Amino acid sequence: MIVPMTEEYAVRYLDWSYPEPYEFYNIPRAHYDECLEEVMENLPYWFAVIDENDRLLGFYEFSFHEENEEKVMEIGLGLCPEETGKGKGLEFVKQAIAHGRRHFCFPDGPVVLRVLDSNQRAIKTYERAGFKVYGEQKASSFGKPVTFLCMKNSGL
Template identity: 40%
Template sequence: MTIRYMNRPEALAYLNWAYPEPDTFYNTPKDAQPAVMDEIFADDGADYYSVLEGGDETLIGMYEFSFPDGIMSIGLGLAPAYTGQGRGHQFVLDGIAFGRQRYHYAGPVRLEVADFNARARHLYERLGFKTTGQRAAEAFGQPVTFIQMQLD
């Protein structure tokens, strides 16, 4: 597995991932892609990384790291073809380990997960994340509640 800064072709591939039901919430609408592309490459304190696998460096996932309030926050996603295969546990651990090493960070880790994503919430709880709150938001015109979780 290779983890590197996301480049524009990888970002475009990521934005075109098409998740089936019930995960279509995670699909980026075509009309929103230019704005999200700008966000990925903005100099705003968030870093996006591609997760590649195999000799052909197939894009299998992505990580996003930021440090609001000095605490590492991770966003992550597996490509649709790789979900539901038991890869999530190691994928999350690899992302946390990469972030800790890359940013020389040893503190708590935060993430947010959509409240309806019971599979991901269960995985994070098994890894030791605890619920710390929730946040109402809108994503591409859809209301959503994000569960905030932290691993100490």
């Protein structure tokens, strides 16, 4: 079930702990407060994915901007550590896109996302969902240099 993000769900998300080689996605304690503040300041664009027992399974984050004079919906998403690697990713991605299109009245047009270039498991899932790499972005994440692949899907 997809529900609006709350502070309680955001705190649960920030406490997730991924094993290697996915530890990049663990929020360092030193940055916990700023990350929580960022989520809370953008609540209308964040959603929690929960099960019938109110267990946080994942989250979706949406933003909208122009790329090459075209309006795009950008998605950020995360599946809780216990649910990764179980073949649920493709449906999770499709659900994110469908929810964003419905909720934000964005029935068509491209969907973009950014993924850590070393996260081959996620890249394969996004490719199966119809995304293709169209660029890369160098960034700093919590003081460490990283490279994200920029991926686009105009078919879902």
